[in-house]
Amino acid sequence: MKKFFAILLTLAMVLSLAACGAKEEAPAEKPAETPVEAPAEDGAYKVALIQQHQTNAFQIAVTEGAQAKADELGVELTILSADQDAATQISQIEQCVSEGFDAILFEPVDPDGLRDAAKAAADAGVIVINVVSSCSDWESAGISAVSCGNNVKAGENEMQHVVDLLGGKGNVAFLTGPSAVTDALDRLQGYHNVMENYPEIVEVVAPADCEWDTAKAQATVESWLSAYDLDAIVCQNDGMAVGAGNAAGANSGIIITGVDGTPDGYEAIKDGRMTGTVAQDGGIMAASGLEAAVTLLDGGSLENTLIIADSVWIDASNVDQFA
Numbered sequence: 001m002k003k004f005f006a007i008l009l010t011l012a013m014v015l016s017l018a019a020c021g022a023k024e025e026a027p028a029e030k031p032a033e034t035p036v037e038a039p040a041e042d043g044a045y046k047v048a049l050i051q052q053h054q055t056n057a058f059q060i061a062v063t064e065g066a067q068a069k070a071d072e073l074g075v076e077l078t079i080l081s082a083d084q085d086a087a088t089q090i091s092q093i094e095q096c097v098s099e100g101f102d103a104i105l106f107e108p109v110d111p112d113g114l115r116d117a118a119k120a121a122a123d124a125g126v127i128v129i130n131v132v133s134s135c136s137d138w139e140s141a142g143i144s145a146v147s148c149g150n151n152v153k154a155g156e157n158e159m160q161h162v163v164d165l166l167g168g169k170g171n172v173a174f175l176t177g178p179s180a181v182t183d184a185l186d187r188l189q190g191y192h193n194v195m196e197n198y199p200e201i202v203e204v205v206a207p208a209d210c211e212w213d214t215a216k217a218q219a220t221v222e223s224w225l226s227a228y229d230l231d232a233i234v235c236q237n238d239g240m241a242v243g244a245g246n247a248a249g250a251n252s253g254i255i256i257t258g259v260d261g262t263p264d265g266y267e268a269i270k271d272g273r274m275t276g277t278v279a280q281d282g283g284i285m286a287a288s289g290l291e292a293a294v295t296l297l298d299g300g301s302l303e304n305t306l307i308i309a310d311s312v313w314i315d316a317s318n319v320d321q322f323a
Contacts, residue, residue, distance in 0.1 A: 049080070051080070065284060066283075069290045073294050086110040101126060144305065147307040151182070154278045155187035163198050170202070225247065231255065235257060236259055238260045259311075
């Protein structure tokens with residue numbers, strides 16, 4: 001009997017040790033959970049592109065250029081529109097910061113009003129880059145780079161061609177974007193820089209803010225044509241120039257120009273509703289801005305923090321090369 005109890009005791013100890021061994025081995029299974037965390041280290045950067053709006057061909061080119069570059073670089077890109085509202089854009093920037101985005105590219109609706117939001121995002125460790133246009137005094141707002149066209153030079157380019165076509169004298173009117181937007185202010189400055197040298201070029205009516213919109217431009221020009229004798233209508237984007245051309249009609253004899261080089265602008269040049277445009281590639285601006293963001297996120301540095309896209313004059317003589 002004693003021998004029997006000894007055997008039972010031995011078996012109980014073996015079972016007890018086996019059970020303890022199972023408990024000791026449990027932590028060894030934890031390393032198997034580590035691959036779950038791997039995507040956070042190896043996953044794509046989260047980048048937001050916040051546009052002023054998405055209502056014309058130029059803005060569509062910005063969207064498409066950014067997405068193509070994101071696909072190329074393996075970036076997770078979220079595209080938002082502020083619908084021309086600064087408060088909406090501020091809220092979108094704040095939301096992107098709270099959601100842990102690695103970088104924010106944005107086209108400021110208000111170059112002054114967006115500085116604080118941009119700086120708060122940069123202070124939170126987010127890479128912030130302006131595309132297409134920039135905030136005022138952008139370096140002090142923590143913005144890492146600006147990828148844009150030179151809008152003063154684009155305005156000068158456009159206006160100089162208008163002046164040459166008019167032979168240095170004539171009545172002109174301007175259709176502008178929102179007066180608070182850097183692009184609009186800079187292009188208007190470019191117009192005036194050229195006009196200073198041509199006293200016989202007369203601005204016969206105050207610039208009309210048509211908010212980049214084709215329909216608003218068309219309605220404005222329809223009213224102008226009944227009140228003023230115009231030789232040229234100088235527009236700050238192709239969408240408004242198309243509207244002006246719609247109002248004046250094809251081959252009206254009025255010089256009508258735009259900026260951006262968009263498909264609808266090219267079509268209007270071909271059928272005589274527009275005279276010409278200064279092409280600026282919004283897609284390249286967005287793509288270059290995204291590439292700069294990824295360079296910084298990878299720990300690199302930028303050779304240039306102001307990235308300028310070239311512009312070129314396009315009219316009936318060369319539109320087929322671009323359309």
